[in-house]
Amino acid sequence: xxxxxxxxxxxxxxxxxxxxxxxxxxxxxxxxxxxxxxxxxxxxxxxxxxxxxxxxxxxxxxxxxxxxxxxxxxxxxxxxxxxxxxxxxxxxxxxxxxxxxxxxxxxxxxxxxxxxxxxxxxxxxxxxxxxxxxxxxxxxxxxxxxxxxxxxxxxxxxxxxxxxxxxxxxxxxxxxxxxxxxxxxxxxxxxxxxxxxxxxxxxxxxxxxxxxxxxxxxxxxxxxxxxxxxxxxxxxxxxxxxxxxxxxxxxxxxxxxxxxxxxxxxxxxxxxxxxxxxxxxxxxxxxxxxxxxxxxxxxxxxxxx
Amino acid sequence: xxxxxxxxxxxxxxxxxxxxxxxxxxxxxxxxxxxxxxxxxxxxxxxxxxxxxxxxxxxxxxxxxxxxxxxxxxxxxxxxxxxxxxxxxxxxxxxxxxxxxxxxxxxxxxxxxxxxxxxxxxxxxxxxxxxxxxxxxxxxxxxxxxxxxxxxxxxxxxxxxxxxxxxxxxxxxxxxxxxxxxxxxxxxxxxxxxxxxxxxxxxxxxxxxxxxxxxxxxxxxxxxxxxxxxxxxxxxxxxxxxxxxxxxxxxxxxxxxxxxxxxxxxxxxxxxxxxxxxxxxxxxxxxxxxxxxxxxxxxxxxxxxxxxxxxxxxxxxxxxxxxxxxxx
Numbered sequence: 001x002x003x004x005x006x007x008x009x010x011x012x013x014x015x016x017x018x019x020x021x022x023x024x025x026x027x028x029x030x031x032x033x034x035x036x037x038x039x040x041x042x043x044x045x046x047x048x049x050x051x052x053x054x055x056x057x058x059x060x061x062x063x064x065x066x067x068x069x070x071x072x073x074x075x076x077x078x079x080x081x082x083x084x085x086x087x088x089x090x091x092x093x094x095x096x097x098x099x100x101x102x103x104x105x106x107x108x109x110x111x112x113x114x115x116x117x118x119x120x121x122x123x124x125x126x127x128x129x130x131x132x133x134x135x136x137x138x139x140x141x142x143x144x145x146x147x148x149x150x151x152x153x154x155x156x157x158x159x160x161x162x163x164x165x166x167x168x169x170x171x172x173x174x175x176x177x178x179x180x181x182x183x184x185x186x187x188x189x190x191x192x193x194x195x196x197x198x199x200x201x202x203x204x205x206x207x208x209x210x211x212x213x214x215x216x217x218x219x220x221x222x223x224x225x226x227x228x229x230x231x232x233x234x235x236x237x238x239x240x241x242x243x244x245x246x247x248x249x250x251x252x253x254x255x256x257x258x259x260x261x262x263x264x265x266x267x268x269x270x271x272x273x274x275x276x277x278x279x280x281x282x283x284x285x286x287x288x289x290x291x292x293x294x295x296x297x298x299x300x301x302x303x304x305x
Numbered sequence: 306x307x308x309x310x311x312x313x314x315x316x317x318x319x320x321x322x323x324x325x326x327x328x329x330x331x332x333x334x335x336x337x338x339x340x341x342x343x344x345x346x347x348x349x350x351x352x353x354x355x356x357x358x359x360x361x362x363x364x365x366x367x368x369x370x371x372x373x374x375x376x377x378x379x380x381x382x383x384x385x386x387x388x389x390x391x392x393x394x395x396x397x398x399x400x401x402x403x404x405x406x407x408x409x410x411x412x413x414x415x416x417x418x419x420x421x422x423x424x425x426x427x428x429x430x431x432x433x434x435x436x437x438x439x440x441x442x443x444x445x446x447x448x449x450x451x452x453x454x455x456x457x458x459x460x461x462x463x464x465x466x467x468x469x470x471x472x473x474x475x476x477x478x479x480x481x482x483x484x485x486x487x488x489x490x491x492x493x494x495x496x497x498x499x500x501x502x503x504x505x506x507x508x509x510x511x512x513x514x515x516x517x518x519x520x521x522x523x524x525x526x527x528x529x530x531x532x533x534x535x536x537x538x539x540x541x542x543x544x545x546x547x548x549x550x551x552x553x554x555x556x557x558x559x560x561x562x563x564x565x566x567x568x569x570x571x572x573x574x575x576x577x578x579x580x581x582x583x584x585x586x587x588x589x590x591x592x593x594x595x596x597x598x599x600x601x602x603x604x605x606x607x608x609x610x611x612x613x614x615x616x617x618x619x620x621x622x623x624x625x626x627x628x629x630x631x632x633x
Contacts, residue, residue, distance in 0.1 A: 051455055053631050073323070073457045081455040087448035090439075091337045097452075103329040104456035106320030115316055122313045134447075148452065153316035177313075185313055 005030055005156055005188040006050065008061030008068060013045055013054060013212075020045040022212040024059070028190065032182045034199035034220075035192040037209035038302055043192045044084060046209065047158050050190075051081055064156055077105055080149035084160035084192070086141060094129040094136070095120060098147045105152035115151055123147040124173065138165030146174065150181075157181065160192045175202050196294045206294070208301040215301035223297050230264040230290035232256060233273070236283045245276040262290050323457045330453060330466025335473050338436050347432055348477060354424030355482035358416050362490040365412055369405045369495070378402055390415065395600035406502040413490060413506055417483050418596040421513050422589050425479045429521060430546050430585075432474055437525025438538030440467045441623065446533040450630060460627040464526060464620060471522040480514040513592045520588065520612045523619025530626035549583035556582070581611055588612070 006028040013021040021042045037043045048054040050063060052072020061068045066075045089097055095116055102112035120129045123143045128136065133144060142165055149157055159178070163171045179202050181187040191203060199206060199220070206223055208216040216223070235242055239259045246253050246263065249272055256262040263273075270287065277284050338344050378398055381387040391398065394411070401408050441464075444450045453463050487506055491499055524545065528538040556579050580586035591608050593599050 048631070053451075053454055073459065076455060076457045077320070077323075079455075083448070083451045083455065085448045085451060087451045089333070089449040089452060090443045090447050091340070092333070096333075096336075100329065100333050101452060101456065103321075103333075104326050104453065104458060106323070106326070106457075107316075107318065108321060111318055118311075118314060121311075150313070181313060185315065 003030075004028065004062075006061065006063040006068070008050075008059060008063070011046070011049060011059030011061070012057045013042075013049060014057060019212050021049065021056070024209075024212070024214055026207065026214060026217065028188070029205055030186075030188045031204040032178065032189045032191055032202050033205040033207060034203035035190055035207050035209065036194075036196070036199060036298055041209045041302075042212040043209055044160060045212075047081075047160055047190070047192060050158065051076060051079060077152065078155050080152065080154035080157040082142075082145045082149040082157075082159045082162050084164070086138070088133040088136075088141065088144070090134055091132060093132055094125055094140075094144050094147075097133055097144060098129075098151050101148040102151040107152060112151075115153075116147070119147045119150045122150070122177070139167065139170050142166055142174070143170075146177075155188065157187055157189045158192070159189060161194070162191070163193065163195060163198055171198075178202050196298060200294055206297075208298060210302040216297065220294070224291040224294065228264045228290075230262055232286075232288050232290045233261045233263065233284055234286040235259050235261070235277075236285050238280070238282050241280040242277060242282040242284075245280045245282075246273070249276050256290075256293060256296075259285075264290075324462075326456065326458050327462040327466040327469065330458070330463060331469025331473065334440065334467060334470035338470060338474065344432065344435060347428070347435070348474075351424065351428040351432075351478055352482065354420060354428075355486060358420045359486045359489045361416055362413065362486060363493045365409070365416075366490060366494040366496075366499075369409060375402070377408065390598070393600065394598045405496070406498075409494075409496075409499065410503055410506070413487070413503055414509065414596040415598060417486065417506065417510060418513075418593060418598055420483060420486070421479060421517065421592050421596075425482070426517070426585065426589070428478050429475055429517060430543070432478055433471060433521055433525050434539055434542045436474060437471055437522070438529050438535040438542060440470060441526060441529040441627065442532050442535040442538050445530070445630065450627060454631065460631070461624055463627055464530075464623045467529075467623075468522045468526055468620070471525060472518055475518040475521065476514065479517055480510060483510040483514070509595050509597070513595045516591045516595065516609075516612060517588055520584065520615045520619070523616040523623070524584070525619075527619040527622035530623040546583075546585055550585045553579050553583035553586050580608070584615070 004027050009025045011021050011024040035043050049056050052069050063075055064078050098116035098120060099112045102115050123146050125143050125147060128140055163174055182189050203220055205219050243253060243261055251263050252265060253261050253263040378401055528541045532538050580590050587608055594605050
C-alpha cells in the first residue's frame with residue numbers, strides 16, 4: 001500500500017475574487033480520513049478540485065500516483081465519488097443508473113449490469129433497484145449514490161456527507177460498510193461530514209478545514225491524546241455536585257461534557273474519587289484515561305475564522 | 306439476516322477507452338427516449354410518408370419506358386407547377402426526352418427531397434421538440450451532470466453524448482427511411498444499370514441528413530442548456546421554427562415580382578435573403594441544392610456558412626453552460 005494516497009501542495013481557488021481554498025497543502029494517508037469543516041469552509045471545493053471538476057488557480061500534487069491536476073481525468077477512473085447534492089438521472093431505474101455509472105467508468109454493458117447488481121446487494125438496495133430513481137426516498141438515494149461510487153471498484157472513495165438523510169440504523173449500517181471497505185478491502189476513503197460522531201466512529205485521520213485553510217491535520221489518536229495526563233469521569237447525573245466535592249478534595253478538574261469531568265494530574269488516587277462520589281451521592285458511570293473531545297478540537301480549530 | 310452475503314467484491318477486468326464514454330451518454334439517452342410510448346408512436350407514424358414515397362418509386366420504376374417518358378414529358382409541358390419545378394432545377398425538357406435514366410435521377414431526387422422537406426422535417430421538429438429540451442435541462446435540475454462528470458468525461462464529451470441522442474433519432478427519422486427507399490427503388494427498377502445512374506443519390510441523402518441533423522441538434526441543446534425547466538426550452542424550440550416560418554412567409558408574400566424577367570423570378574424564388582429568418586427555409590434551401598433541384602447559379606456558400614455558424618454557436622452555448630455550472 002502506498003504511503004500517501006494523495007499529496008497536494010499550495011492549492012488555491014477563488015470564485016470571483018472570493019477565496020475558497022487558500023494555499024491548501026495536504027497529505028492523505030491510506031485508510032479513512034475525515035474531512036471536517038463548517039459550512040463554506042471549502043470542503044466541497046476541495047473535493048471537486050481533487051476530482052478535477054473545478055479548475056484550481058494554482059497548486060499541484062500527486063493523487064494515486066497520477067500528476068494532479070494534469071491527469072485528473074484519468075484519475076477519475078480510480079476514484080469513486082458520492083456527491084453531497086441530491087443528484088440523479090431522471091427516468092432511469094436504480095439498477096440502470098448504477099450500470100450507467102459503471103459503463104461511464106469503462107465497464108462493458110453486460111459486465112456493468114452484473115457488477116451493478118453486486119454492489120446494489122452490498123449497499124442494501126433490494127427490489128427498489130427496479131424503481132425509477134425520482135421515486136426514491138432520501139435514504140435510498142444515498143444508498144444509490146454509494147453504490148454508484150463503488151461500482152467500478154475505485155481505490156480511493158470520496159464521500160461527501162454520505163449519512164445525510166439516513167435514519168440511525170441506516171447510518172450505522174453505512175458506517176459499517178465504510179469500515180469494511182477500508183479495513184478489509186484496503187480502500188482509502190475521504191469522508192466529508194458535519195457529524196463528528198461519524199468521524200469518531202470510523203476515521204483514522206482527521207483534517208479540519210476552515211476559511212479555505214487547513215487548520216488541523218493529524219491522526220484521530222494523536223488529536224484525542226490529552227495535552228495533560230489525567231482521567232475522564234462520566235456520571236449519571238448531578239455532575240456539578242461531584243465537581244465541587246472533588247475541588248474541595250484538592251483535585252484539579254474541569255467539565256468536559258454534559259455529565260463529564262476531566263481530572264488533571266498523574267497519578268490519581270481513585271479511592272479518593274470513589275469517596276467523593278459516595279459523599280455527594282453521585283453515581284460514577286465510567287472512568288477512563290482522559291482524551292480531548294473531537295468537538296472541542298473542532299471548535300478550537302475553527303475559532304476566530 | 307441473509308443466508309448468504311458475499312459482501313463487497315473486488316473487480317478487475319478490461320475497460321473501454323476513455324474516448325468511448327460519450328457513447329454511454331448517448332446510448333443511455335436513446336434508451337430513455339425509447340422507453341416513452343409517445344415517442345415510439347411518433348417514430349412509427351413517421352414511417353408512413355416513407356412508405357408512400359417507396360410506393361411512388363415502385364410505380365415510377367415499373368412504368369419507366371420511352372413511351373411513358375414521352376407521356377410524362379407531355380404532362381410536364383402542360384402542367385404549370387411541374388414546369389416550375391423543372392425550371393427551378395435548371396432542367397430542360399428536351400434533355401429528358403428519350404432518356405429514362407435522366408428522368409429517374411430527377412424523379413428520385415425530387416421525391417427524396419420532398420420526403421426530407423415536408424413529412425420528415427415536420428417529424429424532426431416534433432421529435433426534437435419533445436426530446437431535445439429535456440436532454441440537458443433535466444440534468445441541470447436533478448444535478449445529474451455531477452454523476453456524468455465525476456467519471457472520465459469532459460463537458461465537451463457530455464455535450465457530444467447528449468447530441469448523440471438527437472443524432473440517433475434524426476438518423477432514424479430522416480436518413481434511414483431515405484436510404485431504405487433508395488435501396489427499394491433499386492430493387493424495383495427494371496433497369497439493372499439504375500445504380501450506375503443514381504450512385505450519387507445516397508451521398509446526397511447523407512449530406513442532406515447532416516445539414517438537417519447538426520444545426521437542429523445544436524439549437525435544441527443550446528436551448529436545453531439554458532434552463533432547468535424543459536418546458537421553456539420546448540416552447541423556445543417550437544417558437545423558433547413557427548415564428549421563423551411565419552415571418553418568412555409574410556415577408557415573402559409581400560414581395561412583388563411584377564416587371565421582373567422569368568430568370569430573375571426563378572432566382573428570387575430559389576434564393577431569397579429572407580430565408581435567413583427561418584431555419585426551416587434555410588435548411589430546405591440547402592437540401593434542395595444538395596439534391597440538385599436548383600439552378601446552378603444560386604449561391605450555396607453563404608447559406609452553408611450560416612448553418613455552420615448556427616451549429617457552432619449552439620454547441621458553444623451548450624458547452625459553456627455545462628462547464629460553467631461546475632464553477633459555481
